[in-house]
Amino acid sequence: MSTSPSPLLELSRINKSFGPVQVLRDVDFTVTAGEVTALVGDNGAGKSTLVKCVSGIYSIDSGIVFYDGEPISINGPRDAADRGIEVVYQDLALCDNLDVVQNMFLGRERRTGLVLDEATMEELAAETLAGLSVRTVKSLRQPVSSLSGGQRQTVAIAKAVLWNSNVVILDEPTAALGVAQTGQVLELARRMADNGLAVVLISHNMNDVFAVADRVAALYLGRMAAQVPITEVTHAQVVELITAGRSGDLGLPAAGSGDDYGLNGARG
Numbered sequence: 001m002s003t004s005p006s007p008l009l010e011l012s013r014i015n016k017s018f019g020p021v022q023v024l025r026d027v028d029f030t031v032t033a034g035e036v037t038a039l040v041g042d043n044g045a046g047k048s049t050l051v052k053c054v055s056g057i058y059s060i061d062s063g064i065v066f067y068d069g070e071p072i073s074i075n076g077p078r079d080a081a082d083r084g085i086e087v088v089y090q091d092l093a094l095c096d097n098l099d100v101v102q103n104m105f106l107g108r109e110r111r112t113g114l115v116l117d118e119a120t121m122e123e124l125a126a127e128t129l130a131g132l133s134v135r136t137v138k139s140l141r142q143p144v145s146s147l148s149g150g151q152r153q154t155v156a157i158a159k160a161v162l163w164n165s166n167v168v169i170l171d172e173p174t175a176a177l178g179v180a181q182t183g184q185v186l187e188l189a190r191r192m193a194d195n196g197l198a199v200v201l202i203s204h205n206m207n208d209v210f211a212v213a214d215r216v217a218a219l220y221l222g223r224m225a226a227q228v229p230i231t232e233v234t235h236a237q238v239v240e241l242i243t244a245g246r247s248g249d250l251g252l253p254a255a256g257s258g259d260d261y262g263l264n265g266a267r268g
C-alpha cells in the first residue's frame, strides 16, 4: 500500500446522540486534500449527522476534530466556514428567481460603497467556473430556474468553491440526475480534488463511488465499518460493508462487535 498524504480533516472517536438515541459511535473519519472521499452507508447509518457535526450544525458529544493536524472546536456553521468547510446539500438552496452570479454571491455580495459591484462578481463567478472547466453553464445572467438539474448542481458546487473552500462535502449530488449530467458532476468533483480541494462525496450509487473516489468510508449503524483506498475494495465488499458492517474478505469484524477495528486507510 502506498503511503498516505496527511489528512486535512480528521475526526477521531466522534460520538453523537439525540436524547437516548446514539447515532454516531466512536466514528473515525479522515479527509485528505487532493482526494475524493466517498462516504457511504445505508439510510439512517449516520452520514447526514456526521456531516452536520463537521459543518457545525450539530455539536459533538465527544471526540476530537483535527484540522491540518491541530485540534479544533466547531461550535457553529461560522467555525466550519472559517476553516473553508462547505456543504452542498441535495436541495441546493439556490434561489430560482436570481441569476447564476446572484446565486453564487448570495449573502456575500461584493459592493463598491453602497452599490453592488456586479462587474467584479461576474468576473469572479466566470473565473471560478472556468477554473473548474465548466462549460455547461452558458450565461451567467440567466435565472437558475431556467437551468437543468445538472447545471444547478454545478452552480451550487461552484458557489462552494468560490468561497476559498478547502473541504467541499457533496450530499448525494447526482441523486436526481440523468447519465450525462451525472458524468459532468462527477468530473467536477474530480477536478476540484485535482485542484487541491478535499472532496467528500456522499452517495448511495456504487458506480459513482467507483468512478470518482480515491477512498471509501462506510458507516454502518453509526459506526465506521471501514475507510479504505478504493483500489483495495470491490463493489461487493463495499456493499457488504454497507449492509452488514463488515467484509469477511477484508478481514474486518462486524461494526459494533466491540473490537477496535479502525481500519482507516487515510491514516499515515
Ligand SMILES: Nc1ncnc2c1ncn2[C@@H]1O[C@H](COP(=O)(O)OP(=O)(O)OP(=O)(O)O)[C@@H](O)[C@H]1O
Pocket (backbone or CB within 6 Å): 018, 021, 023, 041, 042, 043, 044, 045, 046, 047, 048, 049, 050
Ligand atoms: N435530529 C434528530 N433527532 C433524533 N434522531 C435523529 C435526528 N437526526 C437524525 N436522527 C436519527 O439518526 C439516524 C441517522 O440519521 P442520518 O440522517 O444521519 O442518516 P443518513 O445515513 O444520512 O441516512 P440517509 O441516507 O437516509 O440520508 C437515524 O436513525 C435518524 O432517525
